[in-house]
Amino acid sequence: MPVFAGLDLCCLRGDRLVFDGLSFELQSGESLILVGRNGSGKTSLLRMMAGLLRPWRGRLLWNGAAIDDDPDLHRTRLRYVGHQDAVKPALSAAETLVFWARLAGHRGDVDRLVGNGLALFDLAHLADVPGRFLSAGQRRRLGLARLTVGSAPLWLLDEPSSGLDIASIGRLEAVLADHQARGGLIILSTHVALELPTARTLDLDDYALDPAAALATAEDGAAAPALDDDGMPERAAAGAGLAEDATVGEARA
Amino acid sequence: MRGFITLVERDLQLALRQGADAAIAVVFFVLAAILFPFGIGPEPSVLARIAAGIIWVAALLASLLSLERLLQTDYDDGSLDQIALASLPLELVVLAKATAHWLLTGLPLIATAPVLAVVLRMDPAGFGILMVALAIGSPVLSLIGIIGAALTLGARRGGMLMSLLILPLYIPVLIFGAGAVEMAVSGLGARAHLLVLGGLLAAALPLAPFAAAAALRQALE
Numbered sequence: 001m002p003v004f005a006g007l008d009l010c011c012l013r014g015d016r017l018v019f020d021g022l023s024f025e026l027q028s029g030e031s032l033i034l035v036g037r038n039g040s041g042k043t044s045l046l047r048m049m050a051g052l053l054r055p056w057r058g059r060l061l062w063n064g065a066a067i068d069d070d071p072d073l074h075r076t077r078l079r080y081v082g083h084q085d086a087v088k089p090a091l092s093a094a095e096t097l098v099f100w101a102r103l104a105g106h107r108g109d110v111d112r113l114v115g116n117g118l119a120l121f122d123l124a125h126l127a128d129v130p131g132r133f134l135s136a137g138q139r140r141r142l143g144l145a146r147l148t149v150g151s152a153p154l155w156l157l158d159e160p161s162s163g164l165d166i167a168s169i170g171r172l173e174a175v176l177a178d179h180q181a182r183g184g185l186i187i188l189s190t191h192v193a194l195e196l197p198t199a200r201t202l203d204l205d206d207y208a209l210d211p212a213a214a215l216a217t218a219e220d221g222a223a224a225p226a227l228d229d230d231g232m233p234e235r236a237a238a239g240a241g242l243a244e245d246a247t248v249g250e251a252r253a
Numbered sequence: 254m255r256g257f258i259t260l261v262e263r264d265l266q267l268a269l270r271q272g273a274d275a276a277i278a279v280v281f282f283v284l285a286a287i288l289f290p291f292g293i294g295p296e297p298s299v300l301a302r303i304a305a306g307i308i309w310v311a312a313l314l315a316s317l318l319s320l321e322r323l324l325q326t327d328y329d330d331g332s333l334d335q336i337a338l339a340s341l342p343l344e345l346v347v348l349a350k351a352t353a354h355w356l357l358t359g360l361p362l363i364a365t366a367p368v369l370a371v372v373l374r375m376d377p378a379g380f381g382i383l384m385v386a387l388a389i390g391s392p393v394l395s396l397i398g399i400i401g402a403a404l405t406l407g408a409r410r411g412g413m414l415m416s417l418l419i420l421p422l423y424i425p426v427l428i429f430g431a432g433a434v435e436m437a438v439s440g441l442g443a444r445a446h447l448l449v450l451g452g453l454l455a456a457a458l459p460l461a462p463f464a465a466a467a468a469l470r471q472a473l474e
Contacts (some may be wrong), residue, residue: 009455039429047427047474050338051338052334052338052473052474054474071339072342075338075339075340076340078338079338080334080335080338082331082334084329084330084334085330085331086330086331086332086334087330088267088332089272090266090267090270091266091267091270095266099259099263100335101259102256102259102338103256103257103259103335103336103339103340103341104340105255105256105340107255121469129262142329146335224363231461241372
């Protein structure tokens with residue numbers, strides 16, 4: 001049984017269907033890289049996995065149990081790094097991490113944990129610098145350092161490398177590899193190539209129902225008309241599959 | 254519970270570091286109340302009669318003033334996402350935020366109110382009840398306020414919208430808060446009014462966090 005899985009996920013934002021029929025499975029120690037054009041739903045999918053956004057249809061399972069059965073428990077299993085770094089201008093780097101560690105429920109030796117987290121992202125010399133004096137890249141690193149305080153198995157990262165220099169990307173890759181080596185799961189969206197051991201790629205454009213996206217995918221391929229022709233029946237098949245699932249669900253009910 | 258305290262502590266720490274934010278509500282409270290004698294004239298008998306009402310209206314507006322930033326800054330910089338993903342239930346997050354808001358605005362208002370009462374020539378017999386009424390009523394303002402703040406989160410011109418949503422809900426607190434002082438001054442006893450205020454607090458304390466948390470979940474989607 002996969003540790004974390006999504007079944008037939010569908011995302012509706014406003015009245016636009018962002019993606020549909022998306023499924024994935026992850027074992028512990030595996031990672032999944034989400035790619036796709038802007039607006040293909042990478043952030044939405046990550047927020048769904050975090051439980052912040054409810055899927056329009058479909059289910060997310062952790063060890064076979066739906067995550068919305070016990071959202072409080074699911075939250076303790078994950079760390080999420082979004083586009084924003086959640087760094088307060090008035091709090092120093094160390095204070096920021098101490099706060100997040102405390103909020104995550106850590107007691108006692110928080111200082112050592114925080115020192116370690118800062119060192120991993122080369123922020124130790126900035127520990128006492130208030131957030132307002134940190135550069136965009138440094139704030140990003142501080143946001144990422146939050147991953148290392150705590151022991152949540154599932155890391156959800158939304159373009160973690162944005163704003164980072166090459167050395168910092170190297171550090172990030174090392175931290176991610178270490179997390180995987182300890183059996184953690186990583187799901188991240190990115191536009192740049194990140195070196196991750198045994199990473200699989202999920203292209204969200206494959207699940208887009210937006211005609212513009214289908215066109216873009218078609219243009220990418222060499223045999224555009226052939227792909228376009230393939231695209232239509234494929235989507236129809238996916239639709240039929242969903243209908244089938246729905247009937248099965250009804251029959252079961 | 255520890256997460257709750259951590260969150261309140263952080264909000265207090267942030268507000269005290271950015272000292273201006275915390276002071277603005279109190280300064281606004283004093284200025285708004287002091288405008289009335291200028292408008293109405295310094296006639297002591299007139300002022301004494303409306304002093305309690307003025308102080309309560311000024312307190313409502315001061316409380317409203319600081320509500321907009323209560324959740325908005327955390328929402329804008331992504332902190333709210335992270336807080337929502339912490340192990341603390343969202344209802345307690347809301348309660349922690351409201352507690353911090355009350356400590357930073359409600360408490361200073363209670364402390365400043367007697368000074369304003371003197372300035373507005375209120376009968377000294379009402380001073381004690383004014384403070385008690387504010388002590389019971391101002392947490393209700395923070396609790397109702399955070400529902401509005403959560404509902405208008407992320408909306409354009411959310412602050413204006415929030416005022417429109419919240420001010421009508423403040424009316425019961427205003428009626429019984431000002432009424433309590435009126436009763437005390439006229440010697441009729443403020444017990445009934447204070448009990449109603451207490452009832453409002455007893456209702457808002459468990460209900461407001463649920464309403465605001467539901468609104469927050471919607472805003473975070």
